[in-house]
Amino acid sequence: MNDKEKLLEEVKTMKKVASRPKCLTDRVFHYCPGCTHGVVHRLVAETIDELGIQEKTIGVAPVGCSVFAYWYFDTDFSQAAHGRAPAVATGIKRSVPGSVVFTYQGDGDLAAIGTAEIIHAANRGEKITVIFINNAIYGMTGGQMAPTSLINQKTQTSPYGRDSETMGYPIRVSEMLSGLEGVKYLSRVAVDTPANIIKAKAAIKKAFETQLTGTGFSMVEVLSICPTDWGLNVADSKKWLKENMIPYYPLQEFKAPKAEEAKGGE
Amino acid sequence: MANKVLMKGNEAIAEAAMIAGCRHYFGYPITPQSELPAYLAKHMPKRNGVFLQAESEVAAINMVYGSGGTGVRVMTSSSSPGISLKQEGISYIACAEVPCLIVNVVRGGPGLGNIAPAQCDYFQAVKGGGHGDYKLVVLSPSSVQEMADFTVLAFDLADKYRTPVMLLSDGYLGQMMEPVEMPDASNIKKYDKPWATTGAVGRHQNLISSIHLVPEDMEKHIHHLYEKYAEIEKNELIYEEYQCADAEYVMVAYGITARICKTACVMAREQGIKLGLLRPKTLWPFPKQPLAKLAGSKNVKGFIAVELSTGQMIEDVKLSVNGVKPVEFFGRTGGVVPSPNEVLLNVKKLFSLK
Amino acid sequence: MNKNECKFPLNLVIAGFGGQGVLLAGKLIAEAGLHEGREVSWIPSYGPEMRGGTANCTVIISDSEIGSPVVENPDVLVIMNRPSMDKFLPSLKKDGVCIYNKSLIEGFKPRSDVKMVAVPASDLAVQMGSTKLLNMVLVGSFMANSKAFSEASLAYALKKSISAKHQDLIPLNEKAIDEGAKFIA
Ligand SMILES: Cc1ncc(C[n+]2csc(CCOP(=O)(O)OP(=O)(O)O)c2C)c(N)n1
DSSP states (O other): OOHHHHHHHHHHHSOOOOOOOTTBOSOOOOSOTTOSHHHHHHHHHHHHHHHTOGGGEEEEEOSSGGGGGGGTBOSEEEEOOTTOHHHHHHHHHHHSTTSEEEEEEEHHIIIIITHHHHHHHHHTTOSOEEEEEEOSSBTTTTSBOOTTOOTTOOBTTBTTOOOHHHHOOOOOHHHHHHTOTTEEEEEEEEOSSHHHHHHHHHHHHHHHHHHHHTSOEEEEEEEOOOHHHHTOOHHHHHHHIIIIIHHHSOOEEEEOOOHHHHHOOO | OTTEEEEEHHHHHHHHHHHTTOOEEEEOOOTTSTHHHHHHHHHTGGGTOEEEEOSSHHHHHHHHHHHHHTTOOEEEEEOHHHHHHHHHHHHHHHHHTOOEEEEEEEBSOSTTOOSSBOOTTHHHHHSOSSSSSOOOEEEOOOSHHHHHHHHHHHHHHHHHHTOEEEEEEEHHHHHOEEEEEOOOGGGOOOOOOTTSOSOOSSSOOOOOOOOOOSHHHHHHHHHHHHHHHHHHHHHOOOEEEESOTTOSEEEEOOHHHHHHHHHHHHHHHHTTOOEEEEEESEEESOOHHHHHHHHHSSSOOEEEEEESSSSSTHHHHHHHHTTSSOEEEEEOOTTOOOOHHHHHHHHHHHTTOO | OOTTSOOSSEEEEEEEETTSOHHHHHHHHHHHHHHTTOEEEEEEOOSGGGTTSEEEEEEEEESSOOOOSOOSSOSEEEEOSHHHHHHHGGGSOTTOEEEEETTTOOSOOOOSSSEEEEEOHHHHHHHTTOGGGHHHHHHHHHHHHHOOSOHHHHHHHHHHHSOGGGGGGHHHHHHHHHHHHHTOO
């Protein structure tokens, strides 16, 4: 037996402790090497499996690298115009009230062109869940400045670094939304380390659970990496996230339903 | 050759705009025009210009409205979905007579579509796009050189007539590199703008506005706009005729498609087919008279509009030819670009030529 | 026709993986053609396929105005990887030339009605210290095979296309071009 065959034999005797979530399709992710969109997709898919809501979940894909999210989630999906996912989600949820509706949006989509839609969906307490990927850059279009890009961050449209004088300051979306009454669950997490990924999973699950209680709007902001457009390798990207993003965008749970609220059924 | 540089079409527009004196750019990222804002982000600061990435196309076009109203040379650029968002602002800009340049590097649509070259925004550009009775001057470059030249022309026409001008390009022209000789800055004409909102120092209030509540006032203003448009039609039409003198069949095509058709013309002549091409360089104003004249010529047996769409410009070709000769259509759409051979085969098929 | 002269217009497609330097190779060739006073055009494949997938560009060098910048049947192919060989070889004009990276391309069905020119480009590049030189090796082979421009013009193009920061890399790139050219009998 050669090494490969030996390994295959060994695998047969192993106990299966993890497998691909049921509601994730077999399709290979189109994302760049090291991109964390895939990690977050998995966390959302696990949550949908665990809550047993695959058949009533309807996703809304944004315009951004995750525009093809519907390739990977085996649930119904609608693809929205750039920034409009919360409005599309509102339309869906109001038409099929028993459904579980989530949007999956980047920081250009949600925090630039879609600012009005996210604020008003949140303010209406729209019973949807928003997964907000903050990677401090426009990925799909090749690395332009995002509203969340950090001061001095060099991008295609801030070639000399982001200057607050002419380009303003990085937007803290979660802090901004946390003051709105309609928001019932709100948390900022990161996916740079295994420990943080576990926390991110817990937050995403709470967000979906909040939607199931029917109390209001829920969102998880996920600090993510974009090695391709940051021009860093994966290890350095994770380091950059930890050293630069987390200090400016502190990880925290801004809002969570009180215990008795969380228990209430749909 | 010394002063010819190899450049992408998107970059050529950006450089030419600065040569034309544009120091204000407002936009929002979108493919396939990203090289244009990237170039300006790099070079505007060096020339004391303003490059601002807005939060959306809606914001960007309204920044253009404000900026152009102060009399400075200002531009924005986008691609199809972004241009759709700009339509409200363009309507206001046309009504308020704010000179500016709007660049559309067209991609496949409708909807999110794709990022491949297309000409499916012809109606939107030429027939209005936004609401109300107005026109845009629409320029159609077909080489990287013309991307630069028409940018300079666009700023001139915008100021000369106090009107928005659109450069209607496509993904290929934006992305391709060709040698280009930059226009001479010393030929740039400056215009007085006594109407601009620069602060009412020693004069009455200036107002940039598009509201005319009394219908008669609105009608009067629209007539004023249309008198201006009539002047533009009279003075500013540009087009190219290629192998039309003895042509029996005339293709009508603009932009990148015109180049494909030119090659098809050459191939046709090698096969003994007298094929010509009329290429509008201004899509509005449209070369109505030149087409009518060709239609009346004894040689010409028919026309064929060739477009990267399901047929939009063909309506203007038909209006110009006015039933005198048959007008056929060949097009590919959705971002598909035909080869010269494919064009020629279809010309032959449509007119049953051997 | 004199065998030592290039026939214009010359339509060329260069293809390979994104990251193999396909677009830069095309730009160098276009710059070199421009330097000799010719009309040139360069058009890339662009879009989602850029990331990690295949990339290609079309370059035309001509004595007269260039019509269509898109070419159905190129005169010359420069192919850096196997998927691109499968995709583009069928489109090559009869009697055309296919210059390819032998190091990475094996087991395909060559055409007998075209000239196949195998260059161990990746191997040569590695010998010179970096796989990244592979595009330069092939540009050298293209130059020697097509005679579309002189070595001096290519040297000029190289200087112009490499950013100020990386000018120190020029001698190594020139060497790679030389190696590629030497491979052409
Ligand atoms: C109206 C409109 N404007 C612009 C675009 C171009 N566009 C596509 S994706 C995108 C932003 C992507 O960045 P982000 O939302 O941060 O997501 P990421 O790709 O980083 O995941 C933009 C501006 C578009 N498709 N539609």
